Amino acid sequence: MKRFAVAVLLSLAAQGALAQPFPSRQITMIVGFAAGGGADTAARIIARRLAETIGQPVVIDNRAGAGGNIAADLVAKATPDGHTIGLASPGPLTVAPHMVAKLPYDPLRDFAPLTMAVTFPNVLVVNASVPATTLAEFVRLSNARPGTVTCGSSGIGGIGHLSCELLKMVAKADLVHVPYKGGAPAMTDLLSGQISSIFATPITAGPHIKAGKIRALATTGATRASALPEVPTVAESGYPGFEAINWYCFIAPAKTPKETLERLRRDLVAVLSERDIREQLAAHGMDPAPGTPEELRRYIEREYATWGRVVKAAGITAN
Numbered sequence: 001m002k003r004f005a006v007a008v009l010l011s012l013a014a015q016g017a018l019a020q021p022f023p024s025r026q027i028t029m030i031v032g033f034a035a036g037g038g039a040d041t042a043a044r045i046i047a048r049r050l051a052e053t054i055g056q057p058v059v060i061d062n063r064a065g066a067g068g069n070i071a072a073d074l075v076a077k078a079t080p081d082g083h084t085i086g087l088a089s090p091g092p093l094t095v096a097p098h099m100v101a102k103l104p105y106d107p108l109r110d111f112a113p114l115t116m117a118v119t120f121p122n123v124l125v126v127n128a129s130v131p132a133t134t135l136a137e138f139v140r141l142s143n144a145r146p147g148t149v150t151c152g153s154s155g156i157g158g159i160g161h162l163s164c165e166l167l168k169m170v171a172k173a174d175l176v177h178v179p180y181k182g183g184a185p186a187m188t189d190l191l192s193g194q195i196s197s198i199f200a201t202p203i204t205a206g207p208h209i210k211a212g213k214i215r216a217l218a219t220t221g222a223t224r225a226s227a228l229p230e231v232p233t234v235a236e237s238g239y240p241g242f243e244a245i246n247w248y249c250f251i252a253p254a255k256t257p258k259e260t261l262e263r264l265r266r267d268l269v270a271v272l273s274e275r276d277i278r279e280q281l282a283a284h285g286m287d288p289a290p291g292t293p294e295e296l297r298r299y300i301e302r303e304y305a306t307w308g309r310v311v312k313a314a315g316i317t318a319n
Contacts, residue, residue, distance in 0.1 A: 022081065022082045022083075022257075022259075022260045022263060023054055023055065023056040023082065023083060023263075024056075024083075025056060025083060026056050026057040026058065026059055026083070027050070027051075027054065027056055027057070027058045027059070027082075027083055027084075027085065028058075028059050028061050028083060028084045028085075029043055029047055029058055029059065029060050029061065029085055029086070029087055030061045030063055030071045030074050030075050030078075030084065030085070030086045030087070031043045031060055031061065031062050031063070031071060031086075031087050032063060032064060032065075032067070032068030032069070032070065032071030032072065032086075032087075032088065032089065032091075032092060033062065033064050033068065033071075033089075034062055034064040035060075035062050038120075038201065038246075038248075038284070038286070039087060039089060039248055040060065040062060041284055042087065042117060042118055042248055042281060042284070042286055043060050043087045043248075044060060045277060045280045045281055045284075046087075046117065046268070046271055046272065046277065047059075047060055049271045049274065049276075049277055050267060050268065050271050053267045053270060053271055054263075054264075054267050066096075067091040067092065067095075067096065067155065067157055067158065068088065068089050068091045068092040068096075069091070069092045069096050069100070069103065069104075071086060071088070071092070072086065072088060072092035072093065072096075072105055072107070072111075072251075073104045073105050074086075075088070075111065075251060075252070075253060076104075076105035076110040076111060076253060076254070077105075077253075078253050079253070080252070080253035080254065080255040080256040080257075081256065081257075081260065082252065082256055082257070082260035082261070082263070082264055084252070084253065085114065085250055085251065085252045085264060086111075086250070086251045086252070087117060087248050087249070087250060088111075088248065088249055088250075088251050089246070089247070089248055090159055090246065090247060090303060090307070091157060091158060091159075092107065093107040093111075093249075093251075093300055093303075093304070094107070094300060094303040094304040094306075094307050094308075095157050095158075095162065095307045095311065096157065096318075097304070097308075098307065098308045098311040098312065098316075099156075099157050099311055099316060099317055099318045100318050107300070107304070108300070108301070108304065109254065110253070110254050111251040111252065111253070111254055112251065112252045112253065112254050112255075112256050112261050112293070113249065113250075113251055113293045113296040113297045113300065114249070114250040114251060114252055114261065114264055114265045114268055114293060114296070115249065115250050115265055115268050115269055115272070115290050115291055115292070115293065115296060116247060116249045116250075116289045116290065116291050116295070116296050116299065117247075117248045117249055117250055117268075117272065117288070117289070117290075118247065118248050118272075118281055118286035118287060118288055118289060119221075119245050119246070119247040119286070119287050119289045120201060120202070120221075120225075120245065120246050120247070120285050120286045120287060121202070121219045121220045121221030121225045121233075121244075121245045121246070122159065122160060122163055122199040122200060122201060122202075122219070122220045122244065122245070122246065123199070123200055123201070123202050123205050123216050123217075123218070123219045123220070123225065123228055123231060124138075124163075124167075124197060124198075124199055124216070124217045124218050124219075124220070124234070125190065125197060125198060125199075125200055125205050125208075125209065125214040125215060125216050125217065126138060126190075126196055126197045126214065126215050126217060127190055127191070127193050127195075127196060127197070127213075127214060127215075128212060128213055128214060128215055129193055130196055130197070130215070132215075132217065133215065133217075134217060134237065135171075135217045135218045135232075135234060135237035135238065135239075136237060136238055138173075138197070138217055139171045139172075139173045142173045142174040142175050143172070143173065143174050145174075146174045147174065147176060148176070149173075149174065149175055149176065149196045149197070150175070150176045150177075150178050150195040150196045150197065151164040151167075151175045151176065151177055151178065151195070151196065151197045151198065151199070152177075152178045152179075152180055152186040152189060152190060152195040152197070152198040153177065153178070153179055153180065153186060153198060153199065154179075154180060154181075154182050154183040154186055155179050155180065155181060155182070156179045156316065156317075156318070157311075157316060157318065159199070159244060159245075159246050160183070160186075160198060160199040160200070161177060161179065161316075162244060162307055162310055162311075162316075163199040163220055163244040164177050164199060165177070165310055165313075165314040165316065166242065166244055166310055167234065167239075167242070168314075169310070169313060169314070170239045170241070170242055171238075171239055175197075178195050183198075183200065183201075183204065186198050186200075187200060187204065187205075187208070190214060191208060191213055191214065197217075199220065199244075201246070201285055202219070202225050202227035202228045202285045203227060203284055203285030206227060206228070206285075209228075216228060216231045217231075217237075218231065218232055218233060218234045218236075218237045219231050219232070219233050219234070220233070220234055220242070220243065220244040220245060221233060221243060221245050222235065222243050222245075224236075225285075226282065226285075226287065227285045247289070248286075249296055249300075250264075250265075250268055252264065261293070265292075265293060268290065269290040269291075272288045272289075272290040273288070273290055
């Protein structure tokens with residue numbers, strides 16, 4: 001009887017906590033990458049203003065590891081009261097399900113989409129010594145020297161890796177993928193000539209392009225990158241339909257009350273629409289892209305299907 005009474009009290013306490021007006025305490029924003037990276041930078045720019053808008057502190061919780069999967073799992077299992085949200089990337093939502101046999105969450109069922117945060121393309125860059133000034137020339141070079149033209153990335157299953165695999169598929173390019181433990185070491189080896197190419201973010205590659213150490217061949221978005229307007233897209237370079245962009249979006253646990261989700265979405269969209277916030281994000285090469293939960297859900301579903309096909313065709317595994 002005593003145990004039953006305790007259980008009832010705990011249940012009532014939990015219900016009372018969930019029934020409190022939102023927000024009743026600080027918001028925790030879980031980010032799946034270490035401090036200082038692109039995701040963390042975007043999160044901190046947005047969180048500072050969101051705290052003012054929502055009337056509660058917004059704390060960044062960096063949970064790096066497994067390409068963002070650890071952070072996604074934490075969001076999926078968090079108390080669904082709106083006080084825990086995630087800034088998620090393509091990897092855990094659209095790529096990992098096709099690579100990891102026993103993922104501890106379902107990206108299409110365990111999250112409530114709030115809004116897209118930012119999008120940004122990558123740029124295919126080559127070492128200055130590579131004898132190619134256009135994407136077409138680079139593809140021809142790779143086929144003329146089979147097994148020797150390399151394409152580095154920040155890790156297996158990341159957008160850089162998938163961009164490489166997609167280019168191999170659509171352009172019939174003979175590229176050898178070289179995975180690194182992060183974008184920085186990949187860029188270091190590109191600059192030293194240890195690898196031929198990488199798909200890098202425009203903001204990272206920009207200074208090296210201007211210094212003449214590397215050469216930009218094409219960007220990966222549907223339209224030209226605002227940070228590199230003079231560089232054609234892969235599609236413009238002869239491979240129509242190619243698109244492989246980075247993005248960060250906001251998600252919450254699936255069972256979060258609808259009214260709470262709407263409050264979060266409304267405040268996030270308001271922050272992302274402010275001119276000052278947009279300028280801060282643009283300075284880091286990111287394009288704010290606020291929208292509706294339905295738009296985000298459809299986008300994730302399309303990306304899920306697209307990268308599923310690429311992962312299967314390329315035979316990519318988590319190991």
